[in-house]
Amino acid sequence: MLDQALESLKIYEWGVDPKAVKSIQDAVVASHGDAAARKKLESTLADVLSTDVPRAAKDIVCRALKTIGTAHSVPALAKLLHDEELSHMARHALQTNDAPEAVKALVGAIDKASKKIKIGIISSLGARGTGVPVAPLAKTLTDKDAEISTAGALALGAIGSTDAAKALGSAKVNDTNRIAVCDAMLHCAENMLAHGKKADAKAIYGTVLKIGPTKAAKIAADLGVKASA
Amino acid sequence: MKTTRRKFLSSSGAATAALGFPSIIPSSALGNADRPAPSNRIVMGGIGIGNMGRGDHGAFLGKNDVQYVAICDVRKGAMNQGKAKTDAKYGNKDCKAHDDYRELLSRDDIDAVHIATPDHWHAQIIIEACRHGKDVFCQKPESLTLGEGSLMVETAKRYGRVVSGGSQRVLQDYKGTVLRCWNGSYGKVKSINVNVGPMSKPCNLPSENVPDDMNWEMWLGPAPWAPYNSKRCSGSFSTSGNSWRSYIDYSGGGMTDWGAHHFGGATFAVDVRELQPNEVILDEIDGKKFVSLRYPNGIEITHNKPGVGQMHVGKGEGQRKGKEVPKYAGSGGITGDFIDCVKTRAKPFRHIEYAINTMAVPHLTVAAYKLNRSLKWDAAKQEFIGDAEANRLRNRARREPWQI
Structure with missing residues (x-):
């Protein structure tokens, strides 16, 4: 059944009944706890990504690798990160892949990515939250394109660490990224509060109030100052 | 000095005063027994005016303490109908039609929004609305994933927003x-x-021509790219393949x-x-x-x-x-x-x-x-x-x- 489904991928265009490839998802579930079967399945699926199967087929493969992907499938997915059509589905698989190699691949793809794809990669790094280096995201805060610095700010907020807060504190704030920078700093401050670091949180709220927050962010920072008293 | 509802919700009252009052003030502007004065009305906009959105639009439009000022939908037909219904209610042409919710959220004059987009948009719009200081009423199901849920709760709390889900049942x-x-x-x-x-199940419907009045990229939004198909984006209540409610990328079925x-x-x-x-x-x-x-x-x-x-x-x-x-x-x-x-x-x-x-x-x-x-x-x-x-x-x- 799995072999048939893998064969079906070669002609899996939009419009083909998804039942043709259902066995791939079944194999994902059935191989849980069987390391050898998983490795083989991951390897087979990763190989499909370098072939000329239709986009819909690669979409299916990325969805399966989201569940079972390890460091082994990272190189095949990383090659898709600059592909306008497939970058998102590659991130779909990489964003939740626990391997540090997945982070390395995402970080390594930032610089050469087009604007839209760069925003996507930055957002996936932020969504991972932990195990992501702050420096590459801090660098995006200085990008001349305010949409990229906005993405960088939100990602740093999602990470929420002391280093992330420090980077955000020195961000150049403009009308385009103001909401994101404020939100990210508020996010970091909440993280400090959750870890009992009231003084650190209060300092971040103070910075938000100094940088000219939006009305909504000012209300939030005022609430935060009270919470960190 | 008496604090109005609008001043209570936001501090934009000063800006309004600076514009000056018209020399002839209609009775409706001062409020009457049936309707509060504009300064005490909740100024609202609606995002997603299809099936459930149409009902919510009607419900909010029918409230005397709501002033409805903006409509947003990625389908021009729905957007224009929503504007026409609102304008007819108030007897003016003041309702602004938007095809991008970000324009609506960036308006300082709006206090609250209601959202009835497909589910894959809910978290995105709720979170952005809170960041813009809006209160939110969002149709159920409020989240598409577990992760979205906690982010929505955190953001509403962060900004002190009133955010209500929408299951009347x-x-x-x-x-x-x-x-x-x-x-x-x-x-x-x-x-x-x-x-x-x-x-919900995977969707692999064939490609169809995108209708002229549909902004397909905006309909898909954060969901994986897929070709337009009328069943993929139909707002009908089917969960058996004839609407977005059937498919994993947009709904939990x-x-x-x-x-x-x-x-x-x-x-x-x-x-x-x-x-x-x-x-x-x-x-x-x-x-x-x-x-x-x-x-x-x-x-x-x-x-x-x-x-x-x-x-x-x-x-x-x-x-x-x-x-x-x-x-x-x-x-x-x-x-x-x-x-x-x-x-x-x-x-x-x-x-x-x-x-x-x-x-x-x-x-x-x-x-x-x-x-x-x-x-x-x-x-x-x-x-x-x-x-x-x-x-x-x-x-x-x-x-x-x-x-x-």
Whole structure:
């Protein structure tokens, strides 16, 4: 059944009944706890990504690798990160892949990515939250394109660490990224509060109030100052 | 100086005053016995004006204490109809039509928005609305994934926003069961069963020509790219393949669509709206799989337990002291509840935290069925315990450039 489904991928265009490839998802579930079967399945699926199967087929493969992907499938997915059509589905698989190699691949793809794809990669790094280096995201805060610095700010907020807060504190704030920078700093401050670091949180709220927050962010920072008293 | 509702909600009153008053002031502008003065009305806009959005639009438009000023939809037809309906109500041409919700949210004159887009947009728009200082009423199911839920709750709290979910059925459809649970007639309640489905499925519908009035890129938004197909984006209530409610990228299927109502009723009846389950047990009776969700207080919600009826309550031992059943604030059902809470800053009946706790039930249930195993859930950390693979199901990458 799995072999048939893998064969079906070669002609899996939009419009083909998804039942043709259902066995791939079944194999994902059935191989849980069987390391050898998983490795083989991951390897087979990763190989499909370098072939000329239709986009819909690669979409299916990325969805399966989201569940079972390890460091082994990272190189095949990383090659898709600059592909306008497939970058998102590659991130779909990489964003939740626990391997540090997945982070390395995402970080390594930032610089050469087009604007839209760069925003996507930055957002996936932020969504991972932990195990992501702050420096590459801090660098995006200085990008001349305010949409990229906005993405960088939100990602740093999602990470929420002391280093992330420090980077955000020195961000150049403009009308385009103001909401994101404020939100990210508020996010970091909440993280400090959750870890009992009231003084650190209060300092971040103070910075938000100094940088000219939006009305909504000012209300939030005022609430935060009270919470960190 | 008397504080108006608008001043209470925002400090934009000074800017309005600077513009000056017209020399002739219509009676409606000062308010009358039937209608509050504009400064005491909640200024609203609507995002997503299809099936459910049309109903919500009508409900809010019909409220005397609401001034409806903006409509947004990615389908020009729906957008123009919404504007026409609003303008007809007020006898002017003032309602602004937007095809991008970001324009609407950036308006300083809007206090609150209602959202009735497909589910894959809910988290994005709720979170951005809160960042813009708007209060929000959002149709159920409020979240598409577990991860979105906690982000929505955090953001609403961060900005001190009133955010209400939109299941009108929770309070209306299960009154008898709820009353007997709350007044103590059942004694201590042990469990409740919900029968609902199906789960959403993958979509691979063929490509069709995009209609002239549809902004397809905006309809897809953060969801994976796919070609236009009328069934893929139909707002009909089908969960069997004829609407977006059938498909994984946009919905949890009947499990979350009707599940938001039924699980909402169940969590309300057995009074666990403030909690999330910590165990999700995949079980089987006579070859039929079902899920039991156990709460830290020992209460159990079962899903599709063979031989057990819809909303059947399992009675435990001992007495329960009766409590008054919570009800909507204000008048006018769940939308009236929202408006009243916008004014008082109280928690609405389907406060976003309750809504997300409710939505965790079908999301956790689906995870157990999909992975074909029982799971343990740490509600405080919002993660599955000892199951890295299950944790991967909590979030999905958003298609560029969408980010929350």
